[in-house]
Amino acid sequence: MDHWQYLMVLGACLAITLPLEFFGSGVYRQIGRTASALLPVAAVFVTWDVLAISGQVWTYNPDYVTGIRIGSLPLEELLFFLVIPLCGLLTYNAVTSCLELMRRLRDRSSESA
Numbered sequence: 001m002d003h004w005q006y007l008m009v010l011g012a013c014l015a016i017t018l019p020l021e022f023f024g025s026g027v028y029r030q031i032g033r034t035a036s037a038l039l040p041v042a043a044v045f046v047t048w049d050v051l052a053i054s055g056q057v058w059t060y061n062p063d064y065v066t067g068i069r070i071g072s073l074p075l076e077e078l079l080f081f082l083v084i085p086l087c088g089l090l091t092y093n094a095v096t097s098c099l100e101l102m103r104r105l106r107d108r109s110s111e112s113a
Contacts, residue, residue: 005064006076010083020090024097027089037089042081049073049081 021027027034052058053072060074068075 002063003066007066010076010079013083013087017087017090020094023094027086027093034089038082038085041085045081046073046078049077
């Protein structure tokens with residue numbers, strides 16, 4: 001079971017933030033914008049990780065990863081660079097949408113007063 005811990009944490013992050021998709025214009029519903037936000041950042045950090053691993057700056061405990069690798073990176077680490085920023089985008093989109101709704105409600109109530 002330990003080999004699945006990293007993947008389970010990533011899955012939990014996605015599950016917890018999934019309902020945020022229903023606030024505002026959504027993130028999953030704008031796949032092009034989402035990809036253009038995630039992929040350049042992921043590319044930078046994947047490169048950073050590959051260089052750090054090849055330079056033996058750090059490694060990953062094999063007890064907590066599945067052992068599936070994409071090049072020198074564990075699958076979980078590659079997914080990390082997509083999942084965590086995606087959760088951040090979902091959170092940002094939801095907070096922005098809620099703040100906009102609150103602003104509109106405040107403006108509407110001040111107009112009627």
